[in-house]
Amino acid sequence: xxxxxxxxxxxxxxxxxxxxxxxxxxxxxxxxxxxxxxxxxxxxxxxxxxxxxxxxxxxxxxxxxxxxxxxxxxxxxxxxxxxxxxxxxxxxxxxxxxxxxxxxxxxxxxxxxxxxxxxxxxxxxxxxxxxxxxxxxxxxxxxxxxxxxxxxxxxxxxxxxxxxxxxxxxxxxxxxxxxxxxxxxxxxxxxxxxxxxxxxxxxxxxxxxxxxxxxxxxxxxxxxxxxxxxxxxxxxxxxxxxxxxxxxxxxxxxxxxxxxxxxxxxxxxxxxxxxxxxxxxxxxxxxxxxxxxxxxxxxxxxxxxxxxxxxxxxxxxxxxxxxxxxxxxxxxxxxxxxxxxxxxxxxxxxxxxxxxxxxxxxxxxxxxxxxxxxxxxxxxxxxxxxxxxxxxxxxxxxxxxxxxxxxxxxxxxxxxxxxxxxxxxxxxxxxxxxxxxxxxxxxxxxxxxxxxxxxxxxxxxxx
Amino acid sequence: xxxxxxxxxxxxxxxxxxxxxxxxxxxxxxxxxxxxxxxxxxxxxxxxxxxxxxxxxxxxxxxxxxxxxxxxxxxxxxxxxxxxxxxxxxxxxxxxxxxxxxxxxxxxxxxxxxxxxxxxxxxxxxxxxxxxxxxxxxxxxxxxxxxxxxxxxxxxxxxxxxxxxxxxxxxxxxxxxxxxxxxxxxxxxxxxxxxxxxxxxxxxxxxxxxxxxxxxxxxxxxxxxxxxxxxxxxxxxxxxxxxxxxxxxxxxxxxxxxxxxxxxxxxxxxxxxxxxxxxxxxxxxxxxxxxxxxxxxxxxxxxxxxxxxx
Numbered sequence: 220x221x222x223x224x225x226x227x228x229x230x231x232x233x234x235x236x237x238x239x240x241x242x243x244x245x246x247x248x249x250x251x252x253x254x255x256x257x258x259x260x261x262x263x264x265x266x267x268x269x270x271x272x273x274x275x276x277x278x279x280x281x282x283x284x285x286x287x288x289x290x291x292x293x294x295x296x297x298x299x300x301x302x303x304x305x306x307x308x309x310x311x312x313x314x315x316x317x318x319x320x321x322x323x324x325x326x327x328x329x330x331x332x333x334x335x336x337x338x339x340x341x342x343x344x345x346x347x348x349x350x351x352x353x354x355x356x357x358x359x360x361x362x363x364x365x366x367x368x369x370x371x372x373x374x375x376x377x378x379x380x381x382x383x384x385x386x387x388x389x390x391x392x393x394x395x396x397x398x399x400x401x402x403x404x405x406x407x408x409x410x411x412x413x414x415x416x417x418x419x420x421x422x423x424x425x426x427x428x429x430x431x432x433x434x435x436x437x438x439x440x441x442x443x444x445x446x447x448x449x450x451x452x453x454x455x456x457x458x459x460x461x462x463x464x465x466x467x468x469x470x471x472x473x474x475x476x477x478x479x480x481x482x483x484x485x486x487x488x489x490x491x492x493x494x495x496x497x498x499x500x501x502x503x504x505x506x507x508x509x510x511x512x513x514x515x516x517x518x519x520x521x522x523x524x525x526x527x528x529x530x531x532x533x534x535x536x537x538x539x540x541x542x543x544x545x546x547x548x549x550x551x552x553x554x555x556x557x558x559x560x561x562x563x564x565x566x567x568x569x570x571x572x573x574x575x576x577x578x579x580x581x582x583x584x585x586x587x588x589x590x591x592x593x594x595x596x597x598x599x600x601x602x603x604x605x606x607x608x609x610x611x612x613x614x615x616x617x618x619x620x621x622x623x624x625x626x627x628x629x630x631x632x633x634x635x636x637x638x639x640x641x642x643x644x645x646x647x648x649x650x651x652x653x654x655x656x657x658x659x660x661x662x663x664x665x666x667x668x669x670x671x672x673x674x675x676x677x678x679x680x681x682x
Numbered sequence: 683x684x685x686x687x688x689x690x691x692x693x694x695x696x697x698x699x700x701x702x703x704x705x706x707x708x709x710x711x712x713x714x715x716x717x718x719x720x721x722x723x724x725x726x727x728x729x730x731x732x733x734x735x736x737x738x739x740x741x742x743x744x745x746x747x748x749x750x751x752x753x754x755x756x757x758x759x760x761x762x763x764x765x766x767x768x769x770x771x772x773x774x775x776x777x778x779x780x781x782x783x784x785x786x787x788x789x790x791x792x793x794x795x796x797x798x799x800x801x802x803x804x805x806x807x808x809x810x811x812x813x814x815x816x817x818x819x820x821x822x823x824x825x826x827x828x829x830x831x832x833x834x835x836x837x838x839x840x841x842x843x844x845x846x847x848x849x850x851x852x853x854x855x856x857x858x859x860x861x862x863x864x865x866x867x868x869x870x871x872x873x874x875x876x877x878x879x880x881x882x883x884x885x886x887x888x889x890x891x892x893x894x895x896x897x898x899x900x901x902x903x904x905x906x907x908x909x910x911x912x913x914x915x916x917x918x919x920x921x922x923x924x925x926x927x928x929x930x931x932x933x934x935x936x937x938x939x940x941x942x943x944x945x946x947x948x949x950x951x952x953x954x955x956x957x958x959x960x961x962x963x964x965x966x967x968x969x970x971x972x973x974x975x976x977x978x979x980x981x982x983x984x985x986x987x988x989x990x991x992x
Contacts, residue, residue, distance in 0.1 A: 385786075385787065385788070388783075388786070388788065388789065389783075391778065411778060413777075413778055413780075413781070413783065413786055414781075414782075414783030414786060415781070418756065418781040419781070420779060420781050470752075470753070470756065470781065477749040477750055477752065477753055479749070514749075516748070516749040516750065517750075518748065518750050521737070524748060524750075526749075561746075563746060565737055565739065565740040566739045566740060566937060566938050567938065567940070568740055568741060568744055568746070568938070569741055569744050569938065570940055606912045606940070607912060639811075639814070639815070639910065639911055640771075640815060640910060641811055674811075677767065677770045677771065677815075678771075679747065679770070679771055679772060679774050679775045680744070680746075680747070680771045680772060682746055682747045682748065682749075682775070
């Protein structure tokens with residue numbers, strides 16, 4: 220309180236005085252144009268004015284001083300014998316002062332009061348741009364990067380803004396806001412409880428489901444400009460299973476390997492296949508979708524490791540069963556197996572690496588016309604040739620979810636160049652043979668380009 | 683009703699969020715690098731177990747966040763990190779997935795070893811990524827100065843004492859022993875290096891500023907045009923010209939970098955190209971923090987003699 224009072228008298232009052240002088244000066248200035256006596260007169264008048272101001276100031280000072288003393292007494296009375304708060308020790312975060320009333324619950328607490336170093340609590344921010352281009356023709360899927368008919372020869376496919384920070388000693392939060400051609404959406408936004416007992420890693424919010432590998436990955440960490448056919452046909456495309464829900468993951472202790480079991484419950488919606496059929500669509504509150512995933516990981520040597528996953532998902536597909544007594548929608552079940560082999564020589568890890576990956580997915584989709592059981596897979600290999608160059612191959616094959624007799628196939632060659640950790644340029648040749656009807660195939664040859672760039676906080680490298 | 687079950691489970695789990703204290707056994711220390719592991723071993727003696735995540739011969743900026751490391755962190759009582767954003771590309775996801783409240787950033791079991799150290803190259807003013815993968819908090823290769831080694835040792839001893847107050851006297855005694863031995867060794871290293879003070883050299887990455895400052899070496903350039911950016915032909919050409927102009931006869935390369943460009947520079951300038959580990963475990967000859975300086979200084983003196991520099 221005393222420092223506040225000192226500041227009041229040392230800055231506020233002199234400022235007022237100066238302002239008063241400046242305000243007074245022009246009034247006198249009118250007389251300055253005359254002879255010497257006039258000047259003398261005006262000087263005397265000025266002096267009188269100053270004296271007058273000084274007296275007024277002293278009176279004001281006395282008045283404010285008295286009021287402050289009264290106020291201090293009042294405060295001391297309300298706070299009782301509470302000692303003045305000591306400044307926080309260095310290194311500890313400063314906290315915003317909470318008004319006295321807030322503590323007793325009579326007034327809303329004031330958070331985020333201006334603190335000079337409040338910026339340190341801002342989340343890590345980054346923006347990742349994903350620019351795509353396509354050449355060649357595709358009669359079946361005119362949009363090279365998603366459902367729809369727009370040819371999209373060039374597009375800023377996505378601008379992803381990431382905000383990540385620790386919430387409190389028990390949790391952290393991650394937000395990924397995606398600005399796409401269709402508008403803004405929350406790609407992911409979840410809290411992670413990092414210190415629950417029993418080794419439970421819990422996420423609550425909207426998140427990409429742990430079904431297989433590719434479904435859980437953001438566009439910018441994929442080794443391709445697009446997503447494999449099977450993901451589009453059977454797992455809801457680019458949006459995939461990405462929904463609001465709760466995820467709990469636990470490590471299963473065993474002497475041999477890293478084993479993690481994940482269980483997730485979602486609202487029951489998902490992305491759609493290229494024909495616009497959603498994988499999951501909820502029509503009632505009880506139509507939740509579920510994802511379970513078991514991941515096993517083992518180092519083979521310091522340089523090589525293997526990563527295996529088994530996934531299962533179940534949700535309602537929005538199709539009516541025609542039963543008036545139970546108007547719920549029909550169910551789709553997905554089964555998945557994924558395997559990844561990684562090789563990276565530790566001592567030359569920034570120059571050479573190889574990732575071989577495959578995912579197999581089986582879909583069992585109940586439809587009013589009967590059950591459709593389709594399967595799909597991709598297998599890919601990505602080799603890092605040098606510090607900045609990567610090459611890759613991918614083979615695709617997938618049935619349609621709603622008509623398992625139609626099977627699309629395809630393949631891609633990819634070359635990626637990294638100017639630095641923060642940007643990359645990619646070219647991908649893609650050939651797709653679309654099954655458009657019984658023994659009818661339409662082929663598309665396309666050349667895809669991708670420019671990715673990120674600004675802001677240094678994010679972690681994907682594994 | 684069905685919807686409330688997961689929420690109830692979650693709430694129940696959250697109630698038990700305060701983890702009970704662990705039984706008093708050997709403290710399980712995990713460090714990000716082998717340098718920190720070596721110093722922790724000196725200070726903790728047989729009262730702790732120590733394991734490092736990164737190997738000394740790999741680039742500490744680019745370690746893969748393998749799930750096997752999650753298992754190590756899950757059981758750790760203390761995590762000691764180099765800090766200064768050296769591990770920013772891989773440590774955060776490991777900590778997050780460790781399910782270990784003890785070692786979360788800010789928790790009692792997390793130690794940033796750089797807190798007491800002398801940090802060089804803290805950038806001033808406006809920094810951008812046009813400068814490459816610049817570390818905004820200063821150069822993280824600070825352990826390459828024995829003076830900082832002592833400071834790291836003190837940080838670790840204090841942290842161990844905080845977690846095991848009963849063993850505090852032991853840790854402080856170990857620290858005193860470590861510091862005394864390091865003092866003696868440092869005098870010897872300084873004496874060895876004294877004749878070569880002011881030797882000009884080029885290094886691949888900015889891994890050696892603390893080493894150079896302590897032992898009076900003059901680093902005049904880098905093979906990387908900017909931190910984390912691989913060599914470019916134009917920069918290499920400029921560097922060769924600069925080396926010729928200043929008569930620089932030594933190129934230091936960390937064991938994890940490609941030798942092609944350094945060898946080309948060596949051929950063109952007549953400079954000695956020396957692979958010098960900046961970390962414990964960088965080669966077989968450097969199993970601990972003392973041997974790191976012993977070996978590096980011997981290598982360096984040999985190379986300087988051979989190059990005829992000075």
